[in-house]
Amino acid sequence: MNTQGRKTTPDVESAAATDVGTYTGNRALVHEEPLIFELDNPGVTGVDLEAAPAVASRLGGLKAREGIGLPGLSEPTVVRHYTRLSQKNLGIDSTMYPLGSCTMKHNPRLNEKLARLPGFGDIHPMQPQSTVQGALELIDQLAHWLKTLTGMPAVAMSPAAGAHGELCGLMAIRAALQARGETGRTRVLVPESAHGTNPATAAFCGFTVDAIPAEANGRVSVEAVKAKLGPDVACIMLTNPNTCGLFEPQVKEIADAVHAAGGYFYCDGANYNAIVGRVRPADLGVDAMHINLHKTFSTPHGGGGPGSGPVVLSDALAPYAPLPYVVHGADGFRLVEHEGEVEQGAQPFGRMKAFHGQMGMFVRALAYIMSHGADGLRQASSDAVLNANYLKARLQDLMSVPFDGYCMHEALFDDRFLKDTGVTTLDFAKAMIDEGFHPMTMYFPLVVHGAFLIEPTETESKATLDQFVGAMRHLAGKAKAGDAAHFLAAPRYTPRRRLDETAAARKPVLRWAPPAV
Amino acid sequence: MRYLPLTEADRQEMLAAIGAPSVDALFGDVPAAARLDQPIAGLPNHQGELQVERALSRLAARNVPAGSCPSFLGAGAYRHHVPASVDQLLTRGEFLTSYTPYQPEVTQGTLQYLFEFQTQVALITGMDVANASMYDGATACAEAVLMANRVTRRNRAVLSGGLHPHYRDVTATTTGVLGVDLVTLPADPKGIEDLAAAIDDKTSCVVVQNPTLFGHVADLTPLAEACHAKGALLVVVVTEVVSLGMMPSPGSMGADIVVAEGQSIGNGLNFGGPYLGLFATRDKFVRQMPGRLCGETVDADGKRGFVLTLSTREQHIRREKATSNICTNSGLCALAFTMHLSLLGEVGFTGLARLNHAKAVQLADKLAAAGVSVLNQGFFNEFTVQVKGDAAALVDRLAAEPILAGVPVSRLHPGQADLADLLLVAVTETTTEDDMDALVQALGGKQ
Numbered sequence: 007m008n009t010q011g012r013k014t015t016p017d018v019e020s021a022a023a024t025d026v027g028t029y030t031g032n033r034a035l036v037h038e039e040p041l042i043f044e045l046d047n048p049g050v051t052g053v054d055l056e057a058a059p060a061v062a063s064r065l066g067g068l069k070a071r072e073g074i075g076l077p078g079l080s081e082p083t084v085v086r087h088y089t090r091l092s093q094k095n096l097g098i099d100s101t102m103y104p105l106g107s108c109t110m111k112h113n114p115r116l117n118e119k120l121a122r123l124p125g126f127g128d129i130h131p132m133q134p135q136s137t138v139q140g141a142l143e144l145i146d147q148l149a150h151w152l153k154t155l156t157g158m159p160a161v162a163m164s165p166a167a168g169a170h171g172e173l174c175g176l177m178a179i180r181a182a183l184q185a186r187g188e189t190g191r192t193r194v195l196v197p198e199s200a201h202g203t204n205p206a207t208a209a210f211c212g213f214t215v216d217a218i219p220a221e222a223n224g225r226v227s228v229e230a231v232k233a234k235l236g237p238d239v240a241c242i243m244l245t246n247p248n249t250c251g252l253f254e255p256q257v258k259e260i261a262d263a264v265h266a267a268g269g270y271f272y273c274d275g276a277n278y279n280a281i282v283g284r285v286r287p288a289d290l291g292v293d294a295m296h297i298n299l300h301k302t303f304s305t306p307h308g309g310g311g312p313g314s315g316p317v318v319l320s321d322a323l324a325p326y327a328p329l330p331y332v333v334h335g336a337d338g339f340r341l342v343e344h345e346g347e348v349e350q351g352a353q354p355f356g357r358m359k360a361f362h363g364q365m366g367m368f369v370r371a372l373a374y375i376m377s378h379g380a381d382g383l384r385q386a387s388s389d390a391v392l393n394a395n396y397l398k399a400r401l402q403d404l405m406s407v408p409f410d411g412y413c414m415h416e417a418l419f420d421d422r423f424l425k426d427t428g429v430t431t432l433d434f435a436k437a438m439i440d441e442g443f444h445p446m447t448m449y450f451p452l453v454v455h456g457a458f459l460i461e462p463t464e465t466e467s468k469a470t471l472d473q474f475v476g477a478m479r480h481l482a483g484k485a486k487a488g489d490a491a492h493f494l495a496a497p498r499y500t501p502r503r504r505l506d507e508t509a510a511a512r513k514p515v516l517r518w519a520p521p522a523v
Numbered sequence: 524m525r526y527l528p529l530t531e532a533d534r535q536e537m538l539a540a541i542g543a544p545s546v547d548a549l550f551g552d553v554p555a556a557a558r559l560d561q562p563i564a565g566l567p568n569h570q571g572e573l574q575v576e577r578a579l580s581r582l583a584a585r586n587v588p589a590g591s592c593p594s595f596l597g598a599g600a601y602r603h604h605v606p607a608s609v610d611q612l613l614t615r616g617e618f619l620t621s622y623t624p625y626q627p628e629v630t631q632g633t634l635q636y637l638f639e640f641q642t643q644v645a646l647i648t649g650m651d652v653a654n655a656s657m658y659d660g661a662t663a664c665a666e667a668v669l670m671a672n673r674v675t676r677r678n679r680a681v682l683s684g685g686l687h688p689h690y691r692d693v694t695a696t697t698t699g700v701l702g703v704d705l706v707t708l709p710a711d712p713k714g715i716e717d718l719a720a721a722i723d724d725k726t727s728c729v730v731v732q733n734p735t736l737f738g739h740v741a742d743l744t745p746l747a748e749a750c751h752a753k754g755a756l757l758v759v760v761v762t763e764v765v766s767l768g769m770m771p772s773p774g775s776m777g778a779d780i781v782v783a784e785g786q787s788i789g790n791g792l793n794f795g796g797p798y799l800g801l802f803a804t805r806d807k808f809v810r811q812m813p814g815r816l817c818g819e820t821v822d823a824d825g826k827r828g829f830v831l832t833l834s835t836r837e838q839h840i841r842r843e844k845a846t847s848n849i850c851t852n853s854g855l856c857a858l859a860f861t862m863h864l865s866l867l868g869e870v871g872f873t874g875l876a877r878l879n880h881a882k883a884v885q886l887a888d889k890l891a892a893a894g895v896s897v898l899n900q901g902f903f904n905e906f907t908v909q910v911k912g913d914a915a916a917l918v919d920r921l922a923a924e925p926i927l928a929g930v931p932v933s934r935l936h937p938g939q940a941d942l943a944d945l946l947l948v949a950v951t952e953t954t955t956e957d958d959m960d961a962l963v964q965a966l967g968g969k970q
């Protein structure tokens with residue numbers, strides 16, 4: 007989400023030293039690490055297998071394959087390789103990672119331990135249901151928490167991530183419209199500030215996308231929504247708190263207007279972490295909302311996934327929830343897997359995923375939720391909002407704030423404070439890296455110029471926030487003092503300096519190939 | 524509360540710096556009617572590690588782990604041995620707790636393993652390029668059909684009766700809303716369907732699973748030729764990725780898109796998720812691909828490095844015109860896969876596949892000798908047997924022993940009387956001879 011098509015190559019050829027001056031090219035703790043293919047020692051393996059029983063192959067006449075081209079590595083080589091790669095990465099374990107909208111909060115290790123219990127990690131999705139009653143109960147317990155916290159009557163557990171949850175919600179809306187015989191509702195309203203997955207999902211679900219302009223105050227107004235409503239509108243996809251880090255004050259009026267016009271309210275719940283325990287989405291008129299368990303409930307992001315995106319549903323949409331789902335009957339928990347087994351009134355719109363959902367994420371999220379409890383979840387969202395407002399208050403005199411007032415869990419700045427400095431948001435982000443921080447989200451949301459979206463989360467201490475403030479003030483001062491060179495040469499201390507993304511896209515090299523001989 | 528570092532004094536000091544009277548005041552934009560003054564009623568308060576561990580361990584104890592008894596479950600999820608080093612490395616915080624590599628200078632670790640992963644997937648599928656993962660095999664299958672439609676500008680896909688019904692259903696759900704015409708062939712337990720006959724001038728692709736749900740294996744070369752003759756693409760689905768260590772690669776047989784479930788390598792059963800969708804294709808189609816791609820480039824010093832690339836296909840740039848809406852994928856599962864496959868290497872991967880196959884042959888022979896009829900001529904590590912009576916009832920009965928005897932076909936193809944006595948039986952390197960003998964004993968007619 008960090009690009010507005012900004013150029014990412016440095017503007018000036020930096021004069022910084024290229025030659026490290028060591029024989030190996032390593033710099034002490036930072037190693038130059040080849041690709042596994044370049045470490046190949048043919049014939050070596052890191053896994054010892056028992057001898058195969060001596061039987062004739064029965065591959066239906068197919069010839070057994072040889073010469074795949076995988077490299078041979080021993081276990082020590084592999085362990086060292088990936089350890090070295092890990093040392094070229096930042097995680098929330100390493101430093102403050104205020105990547106707005108992505109909610110990089112602490113990932114408790116208890117949750118990792120529990121997800122690996124054989125009773126959760128080593129059960130097969132197609133085991134007889136009598137042998138997985140504890141797993142089904144866990145799904146049911148997590149569903150109960152999600153429903154109670156949001157005030158919604160139902161939840162579809164299977165979506166694999168936020169965008170997949172959006173698809174689930176829109177498919178439920180589509181099914182509900184079909185059931186009402188209103189197939190002419192083909193337009194979906196999406197505010198300009200929305201995350202890219204919202205319009206992409208609407209299109210992926212066969213709707214046309216109609217953008218709602220943002221107001222000057224960063225909010226969506228009920229008038230702007232009303233101006234777009236009509237008999238062909240299926241739903242609005244509104245993010246609340248929105249991607250500018252603001253609570254939509256007219257959210258209830260917007261919901262009412264959409265409902266009055268016969269549409270549904272899909273809420274992008276990526277920012278639900280700001281309001282857990284303080285606001286129930288049901289009280290805002292929401293019909294469907296995904297919850298990114300990998301954001302709000304801290305399941306690790308893992309360098310890009312996996313996630314989990316359960317979708318809470320209103321009474322109007324609940325009957326259309328996809329298969330499979332868990333029900334509680336007289337003889338324990340049961341997984342409803344087929345249309346023929348559904349209870350009276352249910353009309354599942356289909357299936358989203360091969361199996362029942364991201365069980366590994368469910369275990370972690372439930373452990374997180376139980377550790378916090380009702381009191382702790384409310385405290386966590388309160389602290390997340392407090393931390394963001396603290397950053398905003400301590401930085402707003404030096405950086406530029408597009409929207410006044412208190413923010414929710416993330417503080418948004420634009421790049422006006424960098425005007426005429428020769429420093430862009432991207433340059434600034436790279437200098438933050440040298441200061442030891444992961445940068446904020448840049449150039450998103452699109453409705454402000456050169457966005458800095460800073461989300462500290464509740465798991466940063468005041469001492470860390472103060473150090474971050476100090477670094478940001480230092481950098482803002484440097485930029486304003488005319489030291490653009492400092493930024494253009496950044497980052498200096500990373501395993502690699504600025505990477506040429508333009509060249510990567512122009513001539514894509516997407517895999518290793520053996521050197522030509 | 525152990526995860527929250529702020530003290531009450533911190534909070535007061537911070538509120539003073541903000542100039543806000545209270546934290547509640549920060550929530551002033553929330554409509555008054557929707558504001559909650561108290562923690563939500565009816566939910567318990569916070570608990571210590573010990574208490575949470577105790578409660579969840581109790582739930583875990585009520586499940587029967589597949590590794591605790593003889594298990595022959597497959598049908599799209601397989602229990603393999605994952606080397607200890609994989610999980611040890613996976614939990615390194617620098618991997619586990621990082622986000623999508625948007626800032627390449629501080630995520631070269633993630634980007635390099637994605638580049639290695641993409642290369643490994645391309646090698647084992649026999650394709651040119653692979654992406655950085657999808658949610659699972661089934662969602663990858665649905666995306667493959669959509670991609671084939673974009674490439675061919677056609678709108679009709681033919682799905683084999685050997686395709687896993689969950690893959691069929693996810694594909695139908697995903698493409699149905701877009702008005703895609705799906706021609707779905709009936710369940711094919713004997714492996715005798717004629718897919719080529721279903722191709723016409725409107726067909727964008729044929730989706731075929733190899734080995735099929737029922738375990739049949741085929742040379743797909745003639746089918747690929749039949750597809751290409753009509754301007755259609757061949758989409759090959761692999762639900763047991765270990766098979767690629769022994770079966771001819773889909774690429775060598777003419778596949779245009781290969782999608783697979785990568786769970787078998789590096790990833791546990793996890794009751795169905797998170798899993799790992801693999802997606803590979805030909806170079807010429809790369810711009811129609813869904814999902815993230817990592818590419819090689821150089822840094823300001825001219826040194827090799829890696830970045831996410833070709834993102835003009837993706838939702839954050841193209842919004843409603845993107846090739847897919849996917850954002851978060853299965854990054855860490857891809858890391859587990861790439862580490863396990865690195866450990867295996869050429870010798871280990873081909874050896875593992877041969878070991879799986881040989882054990883499956885051994886079990887098939889033992890069952891046949893005991894009078895159980897095995898439907899397959901050829902198979903990899905899973906085959907279909909015909910039992911006496913209802914397979915689902917038999918499986919339920921044996922679960923009490925416990926023996927996890929396999930997946931009854933009726934659980935995947937319900938309501939078809941002619942399939943009710945069929946059982947899918949999978950064997951991996953984790954299956955012992957004692958396990959086999961227990962199953963033979965339980966199913967065997969001659970004992």
Ligand SMILES: Cc1ncc(COP(=O)(O)O)c(C=O)c1O
Binds near residue numbers: 108249
């Ligand atoms: C506002 C918003 N909506 C939707 C998404 C998509 O969620 P996911 O990445 O889990 O698919 C994101 C995450 O990046 C987001 O920030």
